Amino acid sequence: MPDVFNWQLGRAMGYRFPAAYPKRQFAFVFNINRCLACQTCTMACKSTWTFSEGQEYMWWNNVETKPYGGYPQGWDVKTLALLEQANPGGQVWDARPAGRPGSIYGVFKGQTIFEAAQAKGGQEQALGYLPTDEEYRSPNIYEDTARGRRGEPGVYGMGTSLPEHTTWFFYLQRLCNHCSYPACLAACPRNAIYKRPEDGIVLIDQARCRGYRKCVEQCPYKKPMYRATTRVSEKCIGCYPRVEGTDPLTEGIPMETRCMAVCPGKIRMQGLVEIDPRTGDWKPDPENPLYYLVKESKVALPLYPQFGTQPNGYYIPPRWVPREYLEQMFGPGVEHAIEQYLAPPRELLAVLQLFRATQRIIFKFEIRKGPKVRDVVIGGRKWSMYNDTVIGYDSAGNEVANLSVVEPMYVRPRKYLNSI
Ligand code: SF4
Ligand code: SF4
Ligand code: SF4
Numbered sequence: 023m024p025d026v027f028n029w030q031l032g033r034a035m036g037y038r039f040p041a042a043y044p045k046r047q048f049a050f051v052f053n054i055n056r057c058l059a060c061q062t063c064t065m066a067c068k069s070t071w072t073f074s075e076g077q078e079y080m081w082w083n084n085v086e087t088k089p090y091g092g093y094p095q096g097w098d099v100k101t102l103a104l105l106e107q108a109n110p111g112g113q114v115w116d117a118r119p120a121g122r123p124g125s126i127y128g129v130f131k132g133q134t135i136f137e138a139a140q141a142k143g144g145q146e147q148a149l150g151y152l153p154t155d156e157e158y159r160s161p162n163i164y165e166d167t168a169r170g171r172r173g174e175p176g177v178y179g180m181g182t183s184l185p186e187h188t189t190w191f192f193y194l195q196r197l198c199n200h201c202s203y204p205a206c207l208a209a210c211p212r213n214a215i216y217k218r219p220e221d222g223i224v225l226i227d228q229a230r231c232r233g234y235r236k237c238v239e240q241c242p243y244k245k246p247m248y249r250a251t252t253r254v255s256e257k258c259i260g261c262y263p264r265v266e267g268t269d270p271l272t273e274g275i276p277m278e279t280r281c282m283a284v285c286p287g288k289i290r291m292q293g294l295v296e297i298d299p300r301t302g303d304w305k306p307d308p309e310n311p312l313y314y315l316v317k318e319s320k321v322a323l324p325l326y327p328q329f330g331t332q333p334n335g336y337y338i339p340p341r342w343v344p345r346e347y348l349e350q351m352f353g354p355g356v357e358h359a360i361e362q363y364l365a366p367p368r369e370l371l372a373v374l375q376l377f378r379a380t381q382r383i384i385f386k387f388e389i390r391k392g393p394k395v396r397d398v399v400i401g402g403r404k405w406s407m408y409n410d411t412v413i414g415y416d417s418a419g420n421e422v423a424n425l426s427v428v429e430p431m432y433v434r435p436r437k438y439l440n441s442i
Contacts, residue, residue, distance in 0.1 A: 032125030076251025134330025
């Protein structure tokens with residue numbers, strides 16, 4: 023297996039193909055703290071792409087309730103168990119700052135799904151399993167089921183005390199991560215899966231696919247899905263006509279995908295980041311909101327980075343959930359990310375206003391400083407809030423968002439009371 027550099031793991035790792043990087047990469051940040059589980063995102067994708075015969079069970083976007091829920095059921099627990107079986111007790115991080123530039127979470131000492139498969143021997147490119155039909159039965163089983171006291175699942179009603187509840191659950195929003203080292207692509211014996219050089223979107227060539235379901239088996243996120251009516255596999259296409267700006271609605275300017283654009287909870291931001299052709303890492307671009315959130319403030323973290331696919335979906339972790347659980351899911355950056363979110367630095371607070379401010383992809387932001395509005399104490403430390411204004415620009419440099427931190431209040435004139 024050739025060696026490729028995985029910046030999320032802080033080290034090189036084995037992968038089926040030598041490194042080849044796109045010019046720009048499709049990426050997104052989800053703020054778990056704000057999700058309503060309204061499933062508007064899920065239905066926007068369904069009604070656009072998967073409403074036909076044979077696609078009934080396909081939810082390219084889904085929102086599942088953790089810790090018990092998952093679609094297909096148990097997808098993450100099963101893959102974690104396979105990794106543990108392959109390398110007992112070895113799935114650990116050395117969270118000290120790593121030597122190599124770009125390694126912001128430390129170094130992962132365990133085996134990725136690619137390395138575990140290699141160590142096992144045989145033909146498979148990545149460790150995986152094929153879910154049963156039953157595991158696809160319920161897209162959100164255990165919805166809103168809380169976890170009880172530690173070691174006593176199912177004990178409820180203990181009350182809450184922020185920042186951590188003793189009973190807890192949260193919503194996890196999921197779609198294909200358009201990974202930098204896709205396991206689906208490595209797994210395919212027909213070479214039917216490819217990563218687009220212009221935006222890193224991962225697609226299945228429907229004409230080449232023969233429905234062997236190796237992608238379904240080896241994607242650790244279980245996002246490719248088999249269609250029995252056509253006997254080929256399908257997956258999220260990153261709404262590429264919108265991202266390209268070729269959908270008539272976009273008027274030629276890159277626009278966010280369907281599932282991103284509809285989100286009423288304003289938890290989603292999607293964009294494109296520039297990739298360094300030598301390392302595959304993100305080129306420094308601190309004015310790009312995604313770059314800022316992931317690389318500068320480090321408030322958003324990758325989902326199960328230890329799998330090794332270098333996923334391009336990032337999450338602001340939920341602040342009320344036990345840290346061990348979150349660290350297993352998002353790696354060693356959890357404590358820092360939650361600290362950032364609980365008492366955001368001035369710039370971060372401004373950037374957080376940009377979520378769902380526009381359907382156009384924001385390529386650049388600018389902050390105009392405003393007055394201090396409040397001093398408070400958070401977690402024993404003084405925190406000041408400023409009414410800054412954040413401005414977002416699209417790919418053509420047009421201003422597409424302009425928001426202040428303090429939302430302006432308009433008082434409705436008395437003469438309009440009780441009227442519309
Ligand atoms: S639309 Fe937004 S708020 Fe609603 S479930 Fe999806 S991610 Fe959560
Ligand atoms: S999430 Fe799965 S389907 Fe999507 S690119 Fe990564 S490995 Fe492939
Ligand atoms: S990006 Fe498009 S295709 Fe992919 S899950 Fe979202 S709406 Fe569906």
